[in-house]
Amino acid sequence: MKLYISTTSPYARKCRVLLREKGLTARIEEVETHPFDSTADFIDTNPLGKVPAMTREGATPLIDSPLICEFIDTLSEPRWIPKSGPARWRVLRFQALADGLIDLTVARRIEVTKPDCEPSKFWVERQESGISRALDLLESESDKFGGAVDLGAVAIAVALGYLDFRYPESEWRQGREGLQALFDRWAERASFQETAPPAS
Ligand SMILES: N[C@@H](CCC(=O)N[C@@H](CS)C(=O)NCC(=O)O)C(=O)O
Known part of the structure; x- marks a missing residue:
């Protein structure tokens, strides 16, 4: 899995902090990109041209930091977003x-x-x-x-x-x-x- 990021983006930073806290950096590769470069891989992942954006093997890409964080949170315990209540x-x-x-x-x-x-x-x-x-x-x-x-x-x-x-x-x-x-x-x-x- 790849996470498109820029080092200045606070939305990407939220996902990157969560990846580290949940011990998932080996499973998800951070790919530094400049959103204005609009490379084909990045635009295929997020046609809106914004970071963060995430590719997943055999599944649809995810965009928007709250959704990406929600997905990251499912990959290891303990949960950083309570499941209910x-x-x-x-x-x-x-x-x-x-x-x-x-x-x-x-x-x-x-x-x-x-x-x-x-x-x-x-x-x-x-x-x-x-x-x-x-x-x-x-x-x-x-x-x-x-x-x-x-x-x-x-x-x-x-x-x-x-x-x-x-x-x-x-x-x-x-x-x-x-x-x-x-x-x-x-x-x-x-x-x-x-x-x-x-x-x-
Ligand atoms: N709601 C989005 C916002 C993402 C966003 O606006 N990212 C900025 C970087 S901080 C971006 O990629 N901007 C490029 C552009 O708008 O063209 C999220 O939470 O992921």
Whole structure:
């Protein structure tokens, strides 16, 4: 099996952290790709041209990081996504919030780095407000993921790492001790260190 990744993609990083934590790096080969290169193998795997994307022997390819993580999680125990009950929805909701935080941060960066064009104040303010509200909500619920080792906690830590990488002016740590504690805890793990984005 192959996992198409880029080293700067936070969505791919979520899958890569999970692969390492679940001891599956020998079963799934990471193939570094630049989504804009659109090689035939990559586009056959994901016609949308986005990473991460995954090939599987004798089965359909998988795209979209939540789906890929769900599949990876079935390959070894213990599960990082609870199979049922309220814990499952808690973990998947935290992943959705974290992915949404990444979506807004990516959109903001595209807006502020557009060549030959002033960023739209309306969109940048809208994206920054959404980022700030999502961070405040996660901080207010940080007792729920506290010391958790599951996909929700991974997704939040990856989103915070992406803010450091692409939007350090957000100063997300200010007044958010719960999120800072979560991030510091993950920053110590080999899975997190090995998948850190390159220095920008
Ligand atoms: N919802 C997707 C988002 C994937 C995504 O947007 N990946 C970015 C890299 S961070 C990408 O490949 N962008 C290339 C493009 O949009 O053309 C996921 O969770 O996997």
